Amino acid sequence: MPEDDLALLIDAARKAGAVARGFVGATAKRWDKPDNAGPVTEADLAVNDLLLAELRGARPGYGWLSEETEDNTDRLGHDKVFIIDPIDGTRSFVEGSDTWAHSLAVAEAGEVTAAVVSLPMRDMLYAAHRGGGATLNGTPI
Numbered sequence: 001m002p003e004d005d006l007a008l009l010i011d012a013a014r015k016a017g018a019v020a021r022g023f024v025g026a027t028a029k030r031w032d033k034p035d036n037a038g039p040v041t042e043a044d045l046a047v048n049d050l051l052l053a054e055l056r057g058a059r060p061g062y063g064w065l066s067e068e069t070e071d072n073t074d075r076l077g078h079d080k081v082f083i084i085d086p087i088d089g090t091r092s093f094v095e096g097s098d099t100w101a102h103s104l105a106v107a108e109a110g111e112v113t114a115a116v117v118s119l120p121m122r123d124m125l126y127a128a129h130r131g132g133g134a135t136l137n138g139t140p141i
Contacts, residue, residue: 002129005059005080005106006114010127012054016047016102017120020087030094039090044068047086047102055082055104062106080108088117098122 023043030041048068056064063074063081082104087093089100098121105115114129126141128134134141 002106002113003132006116006127006129006132008055008058009104009106009114009116010125012051013102013104013116013118013125014120015054016051016086016104017118019043019047019050020093020100020102021120022046028094039094040068041087041090041094043093044087044090048084051082051084051086051102051104055084080106080113083107083112 020043023041023046028041028043030039032039045068048066052064052066056062059080059082061080064084065081066084066086068084068086083106085103087100088103089097092098093100099119100121102116102118102120104118105112107113111130115127117126118124124136125138126134126136
C-alpha cells in the first residue's frame, strides 16, 4: 500500500539526514563524475548505502534506481521500484548551503505512488502518497 511505503520512506529519509549531517560539506571527500555529470561526495555514497540497506532490507522485492548506484536492467523485472537521489543538490552540500535534500520515491508500473523530499538542514520533510495528499512536516499542504 502506498501509505506503508510512505512511512518507510519517511523513516529512511530521517536516518539519511542523520548520516549526512555527520559530514561537513566542504571537507567531505569529493570526486567528479565522468562527462561533467557533477560532483559526488563520500556523504552521497554513505547515504546511498544506508538507504539501500534500509529500503531494500524492508522491501527486497522492489527494484532499485539510484543516482549513486550503477544502473542495471534488473529493476525492470520488478513491479515496484525505489527511485533515489541520496543527496539531491550535491553542489549545494559541498558549498555548505542548507538547500540540499534527500529525494526518495516508490514507483509502481512507472507511476510514483509515494515520495519524500527531506531537507534535513532546514527541518523540512515533504511527503505524499497516491490518494493521500501532500504534507510538510506532517501538516497537509
